[in-house]
């Protein structure tokens with residue numbers, strides 16, 4: 560057994576399961592630090608208040624580029640939408656493992672619960688991500704630990720297996736009781752997954768992937784906004800309201816065109832990596848989605864240098 564306090568690195572999404580995983584370890588006197596990974600589809604907004612509530616340090620890691628590669632070609636495929644959950648979990652755990660080794664944590668822990676999520680938390684999936692992330696033996700799931708093989712931390716007495724739990728399945732009853740017991744009042748309602756699990760969003764992203772196989776994280780940011788049209792090899796995005804119009808203008812990059820109403824209210828069009836040939840189509844779309852107030856309509860064109 561190490562002489563110092565054992566050190567655990569907990570993947571903290573900010574949901575109740577990950578809060579409880581950290582809490583169970585803290586209750587054993589283990590030193591806990593949290594890590595949260597940012598992709599285009601998840602980030603630290605819920606983890607920050609959770610870490611504050613737990614009184615532990617939170618480290619935020621940007622893995623958008625790594626996630627992009629996973630999304631383009633997931634080894635274990637997609638879930639019901641375009642969500643590559645097994646690969647996504649494995650990626651996050653692999654990164655956590657790198658931090659664990661570099662910064663001398665004893666093990667990594669997560670709030671995963673056996674059988675809670677159909678795609679990513681059945682027994683085979685849990686074994687798979689552990690193996691894929693090079694964490695074999697060093698990944699502790701405190702909420703379901705008693706139903707799983709003992710980890711190195713348990714075998715070496717760094718974590719007391721007796722004080723870990725045997726929760727499985729989709730009922731969240733025991734987690735709610737634990738929240739009550741530990742006086743954890745603030746936690747988000749369980750979410751079904753990131754935007755990639757939503758059918759409409761997945762459809763749009765799939766269209767982008769077909770149209771532009773070398774899409775970037777910036778393209779993924781844009782999928783969330785506006786109406787998307789794919790014309791003659793170009794992508795035109797039309798704002799649906801004032802806020803989206805402003806966001807589109809702010810997200811335009813070099814090589815993009817902004818086409819916008821000058822003397823009437825209507826959508827702003829962003830043409831990605833455009834050329835002048837496509838501007839008439841953007842104008843046509845702007846007029847189609849504008850209110851007709853009878854005035855002669857002027858349209859301004861801005862080229863992003």
Ligand code: SF4
Nearest residue numbers: 642643644647752753
């Ligand atoms: S729901 Fe989204 S963020 Fe969560 S594991 Fe799946 S792909 Fe990753």
